[in-house]
Amino acid sequence: MLVTIEGIDGSGKSTLVDGLHAALADLDPVITREPGATWVGEAVRRSIAENTDPVTECLLFVADHAAHLAHVVRPAIAKGRVVVSDRYSDSRYAYQGVTLEGVIPDPIGWLRAVHAPFTLVPDLTFLCVLPVSEAEKRLKAKREHFEDAEVLERVQKNYLALARAEPERFVLVDALLPQEDVCGFVADEIRRRAR
Numbered sequence: 001m002l003v004t005i006e007g008i009d010g011s012g013k014s015t016l017v018d019g020l021h022a023a024l025a026d027l028d029p030v031i032t033r034e035p036g037a038t039w040v041g042e043a044v045r046r047s048i049a050e051n052t053d054p055v056t057e058c059l060l061f062v063a064d065h066a067a068h069l070a071h072v073v074r075p076a077i078a079k080g081r082v083v084v085s086d087r088y089s090d091s092r093y094a095y096q097g098v099t100l101e102g103v104i105p106d107p108i109g110w111l112r113a114v115h116a117p118f119t120l121v122p123d124l125t126f127l128c129v130l131p132v133s134e135a136e137k138r139l140k141a142k143r144e145h146f147e148d149a150e151v152l153e154r155v156q157k158n159y160l161a162l163a164r165a166e167p168e169r170f171v172l173v174d175a176l177l178p179q180e181d182v183c184g185f186v187a188d189e190i191r192r193r194a195r
């Protein structure tokens, strides 16, 4: 089973995934992330740091996804493991849907077409939702160029549209709840579906 965790910067994804290590220990899940599960992530980090043009940056995120699938996700799924990924393809649709706006026509349609021939669609996607103002408060000093309030508003709008389009795959998570409650809710839901 492939489970993905999505949401804007500061929505609590990394904290949630840390908690899932203990909460799901008996399922022995493979816990992974995008970007950065393979060496391609180093190129992605560099492109973020250097403010590369949006098409180059997008294609590096896509390359990172391809390597992640080939070297981590597909081998684990083939062994019947539960895989939990902190960010995955919906991050491209939500974020690059914004960064490619006005750069290429129909960015999300193009991104879907690029992914379709090789990606593995998640069985279950948790979308951590909270007001952008709260996410900004949480992020404090650690600011990358994506973490601009106006951009995050548009990214979250894209995420919510993706969730509305696939209600059977997406589960919305109230990211304002205390960390323990968020983790407990998500772990219970994964367990229920893994049966």
Ligand SMILES: Nc1ncnc2c1ncn2[C@@H]1O[C@H](COP(=O)(O)OP(=O)(O)O)[C@@H](O)[C@H]1O
Binding pocket: 007, 008, 009, 010, 011, 012, 013, 014, 015, 016, 138, 139, 175, 176, 177, 178, 179, 180, 182
């Ligand atoms: N449920 C929560 N309630 C309050 N603060 C939280 C919660 N979850 C995470 N945080 C805090 O918010 C900040 C951002 O969380 P993080 O997990 O790094 O978000 P993300 O990985 O989505 O960017 C961290 O300082 C973290 O301790």
Ligand SMILES: Cc1cn([C@H]2C[C@H](O)[C@@H](COP(=O)(O)OP(=O)(O)O)O2)c(=O)[nH]c1=O
Binding pocket: 008, 009, 010, 013, 014, 034, 035, 061, 087, 088, 091, 092, 095, 096, 144, 146, 147
């Ligand atoms: C995976 C992915 C991340 N991103 C962005 C989201 C983040 O701003 C940045 C780094 O991701 P990440 O390391 O997950 O940051 P955070 O833990 O703060 O959420 O890259 C994309 O724009 N597209 C993508 O496909």
